[in-house]
Amino acid sequence: MATIYEVSALAGVSLSSVSRVLNNHEHVSEKTKLKVNAAVDKLGYRPSSIARSLASNRTDCVGILVSELHGPFYGDMLTGIESELRASGKHTIITAGHSDKKSERDGIEFLIDRNCDALILLVEALSDEYIIELKKGKIPFVLINRYIEEIKDDCFYLDNLLGGYLATKQLLEHGHKDIAYISGPLIKRDANDRFIGHKKALAEFNVEYNEALLYQGDFLTQSGRDGITHLIEKQLPFTAVACANDEMASGAMKGARDFDLSIPEECSFIGFDNVFFTEYLYPQLSTMHYPTKAMAKMSAQWILKNIYKKDIAEINNLFIPSLISRDSIQRI
Amino acid sequence: MATIYEVSALAGVSLSSVSRVLNNHEHVSEKTKLKVNAAVDKLGYRPSSIARSLASNRTDCVGILVSELHGPFYGDMLTGIESELRASGKHTIITAGHSDKKSERDGIEFLIDRNCDALILLVEALSDEYIIELKKGKIPFVLINRYIEEIKDDCFYLDNLLGGYLATKQLLEHGHKDIAYISGPLIKRDANDRFIGHKKALAEFNVEYNEALLYQGDFLTQSGRDGITHLIEKQLPFTAVACANDEMASGAMKGARDFDLSIPEECSFIGFDNVFFTEYLYPQLSTMHYPTKAMAKMSAQWILKNIYKKDIAEINNLFIPSLISRDSIQRI
DNA sequence: CTGTTAGCGCTTTCAT
DNA sequence: ATGAAAGCGCTAACAG
Numbered sequence: 001m002a003t004i005y006e007v008s009a010l011a012g013v014s015l016s017s018v019s020r021v022l023n024n025h026e027h028v029s030e031k032t033k034l035k036v037n038a039a040v041d042k043l044g045y046r047p048s049s050i051a052r053s054l055a056s057n058r059t060d061c062v063g064i065l066v067s068e069l070h071g072p073f074y075g076d077m078l079t080g081i082e083s084e085l086r087a088s089g090k091h092t093i094i095t096a097g098h099s100d101k102k103s104e105r106d107g108i109e110f111l112i113d114r115n116c117d118a119l120i121l122l123v124e125a126l127s128d129e130y131i132i133e134l135k136k137g138k139i140p141f142v143l144i145n146r147y148i149e150e151i152k153d154d155c156f157y158l159d160n161l162l163g164g165y166l167a168t169k170q171l172l173e174h175g176h177k178d179i180a181y182i183s184g185p186l187i188k189r190d191a192n193d194r195f196i197g198h199k200k201a202l203a204e205f206n207v208e209y210n211e212a213l214l215y216q217g218d219f220l221t222q223s224g225r226d227g228i229t230h231l232i233e234k235q236l237p238f239t240a241v242a243c244a245n246d247e248m249a250s251g252a253m254k255g256a257r258d259f260d261l262s263i264p265e266e267c268s269f270i271g272f273d274n275v276f277f278t279e280y281l282y283p284q285l286s287t288m289h290y291p292t293k294a295m296a297k298m299s300a301q302w303i304l305k306n307i308y309k310k311d312i313a314e315i316n317n318l319f320i321p322s323l324i325s326r327d328s329i330q331r332i
Numbered sequence: 333m334a335t336i337y338e339v340s341a342l343a344g345v346s347l348s349s350v351s352r353v354l355n356n357h358e359h360v361s362e363k364t365k366l367k368v369n370a371a372v373d374k375l376g377y378r379p380s381s382i383a384r385s386l387a388s389n390r391t392d393c394v395g396i397l398v399s400e401l402h403g404p405f406y407g408d409m410l411t412g413i414e415s416e417l418r419a420s421g422k423h424t425i426i427t428a429g430h431s432d433k434k435s436e437r438d439g440i441e442f443l444i445d446r447n448c449d450a451l452i453l454l455v456e457a458l459s460d461e462y463i464i465e466l467k468k469g470k471i472p473f474v475l476i477n478r479y480i481e482e483i484k485d486d487c488f489y490l491d492n493l494l495g496g497y498l499a500t501k502q503l504l505e506h507g508h509k510d511i512a513y514i515s516g517p518l519i520k521r522d523a524n525d526r527f528i529g530h531k532k533a534l535a536e537f538n539v540e541y542n543e544a545l546l547y548q549g550d551f552l553t554q555s556g557r558d559g560i561t562h563l564i565e566k567q568l569p570f571t572a573v574a575c576a577n578d579e580m581a582s583g584a585m586k587g588a589r590d591f592d593l594s595i596p597e598e599c600s601f602i603g604f605d606n607v608f609f610t611e612y613l614y615p616q617l618s619t620m621h622y623p624t625k626a627m628a629k630m631s632a633q634w635i636l637k638n639i640y641k642k643d644i645a646e647i648n649n650l651f652i653p654s655l656i657s658r659d660s661i662q663r664i
Numbered sequence: 665c666t667g668t669t670a671g672c673g674c675t676t677t678c679a680t
Numbered sequence: 681a682t683g684a685a686a687g688c689g690c691t692a693a694c695a696g
Binding site: 051075096250 | 378379380381382383385386391400401402403404406407408410411414415418423424425426427428442445446447553582583585586589608609611612613614616
């Protein structure tokens with residue numbers, strides 16, 4: 001592998017001149033540029049990113065931590081971030097936190113050890129305190145899908161309360177009054193906000209909230225199924241169920257069918273997130289659109305703007321969910 | 333940030349001794365180990381991975397290239413690889429090739445430039461020749477989901493022909509004779525193999541292959557929908573359709589329903605890959621299981637064994653699909 | 665506009 | 681078993 005020394009020798013200029021043209025620094029004569037580029041081509045020279053990082057203290061890498069590398073939600077996030085960063089010549093090191101405190105901590109340490117210039121974090125298990133403390137360290141980072149008051153400008157988040165509200169409102173407007181709710185883990189902020197939104201809609205329509213109709217799931221399909229099973233077996237009265245995400249909604253729909261409930265005739269459903277497969281469920285699932293890609297892109301832009309000093313028009317932290325109306329809700 | 337010099341000074345031993353205990357080299361006295369570790373703890377020292385890489389010419393990073401970062405198939409692959417590698421203290425740099433020749437080439441170059449110790453590649457657009465040529469370079473790599481005769485020991489692949497055969501056989505055994513086939517892009521080896529398997533099953537059951545019943549899709553949901561629409565509008569006779577992957581099957585099922593075909597009563601379906609959402613379609617989709625995780629894990633193990641000299645029991649290159657029988661096939 | 669000179673923080677022979 | 685010293689390949693003042 002040719003080094004910069006050989007380029008320098010062949011081009012007949014100094015090391016620094018080579019470095020300058022390689023990094024597009026100004027104040028380099030056209031002539032030396034030409035000479036250097038010729039030498040580079042001739043030698044098939046490729047700079048060593050490692051050596052460059054050691055000397056410059058930059059890696060052009062941003063570290064990403066998401067809960068899982070699979071799953072429609074995280075997949076879209078990753079795609080959105082990677083493509084935006086890649087377009088600016090920055091690279092991503094991706095790792096998984098598995099919604100587990102230790103894993104998330106390890107993941108972050110790993111990314112810091114890899115000398116990432118900045119991080120994009122989707123952390124669920126780590127406490128607000130830990131994150132606020134991390135902010136005092138020297139590694140810049142943003143949070144996605146999470147709101148922490150103290151560092152809110154570095155957070156990108158959805159108005160989950162509004163989403164929960166709009167979802168249930170949709171059910172109410174179709175005449176439903178007995179509405180079950182399959183929530184995410186309520187200790188999680190997003191899950192709780194969606195739930196609060198649900199209750200807000202109920203209140204607005206003067207429908208009394210019935211605690212028995214709440215089932216707390218974990219955002220995974222199986223828990224949706226468990227939820228509907230629980231509700232049915234308890235013989236609880238409901239004509240519709242709002243689910244805190246699409247995975248659970250699909251599980252719940254499956255569970256309902258196991259009890260021969262026809263959808264949406266006997267039971268309506270609404271999901272949340274609008275992941276790609278909702279359109280391919282039967283009936284197609286009405287849900288709340290989560291602008292995942294836009295949020296992913298924005299978080300990447302924050303990095304580009306603040307760390308790499310690129311010109312970015314405007315940073316916007318709050319994202320708004322919108323209703324996707326399909327076929328899983330029956331008017332009664 | 334403390335450096336190794338400070339550790340050396342505080343511990344009262346030489347640089348090299350510190351380096352030795354840090355890297356678990358043998359021939360270090362218990363005493364110096366203790367002294368060094370104490371100093372490390374006291375200083376909160378963390379080695380710089382960059383400096384280490386520069387000096388040692390290793391990065392402990394393996395580069396992964398997949399077509400997309402989203403999608404159930406790639407997601408599972410990534411998860412499988414990352415967890416296996418991570419467990420051995422190796423790291424992954426992940427990038428997307430978008431099934432495009434230039435993107436894939438760029439991605440590989442990027443990973444090489446990042447000084448990855450080895451690569452795991454899922455490439456679709458790049459030619460066999462390009463890959464064989466790459467093999468002559470100095471970067472070690474394996475291929476997943478692809479078979480190239482010349483480097484077959486470094487390939488991990490599914491017996492797609494068998495899968496295609498078994499899928500259609502399942503339909504035939506349920507009495508179907510008029511079987512439509514929605515294929516992937518037939519220039520792709522895996523798509524073509526599945527299709528060949530389909531025809532083989534037909535032949536074995538003495539059912540004549542009818543070219544009109546073939547629709548060539550692109551593995552994406554929409555093309556499944558387009559396929560079924562085409563078949564129906566042409567008024568072609570069929571009682572079942574075999575799809576080359578689950579995405580297209582879900583699209584096809586949706587399309588069939590748009591024409592008020594009941595599934596599976598009026599039309600049976602079988603998919604391929606057994607991605608997670610097949611279970612949540614209605615009816616649940618019968619499909620061929622693709623041991624994605626196992627393949628991902630195996631490819632990571634190849635790297636661990638051959639690059640990092642870990643003890644790995646056995647490497648196995650060929651993976652076998654198996655039938656997952658659910659509710660989308662009607663006996664006639 | 666160009667060249668000289670120090671390192672960046674660590675690993676790795678080679679002696680001892 | 682330990683230490684000294686020579687880089688790994690590049691960037692970034694600084695001087696000219």
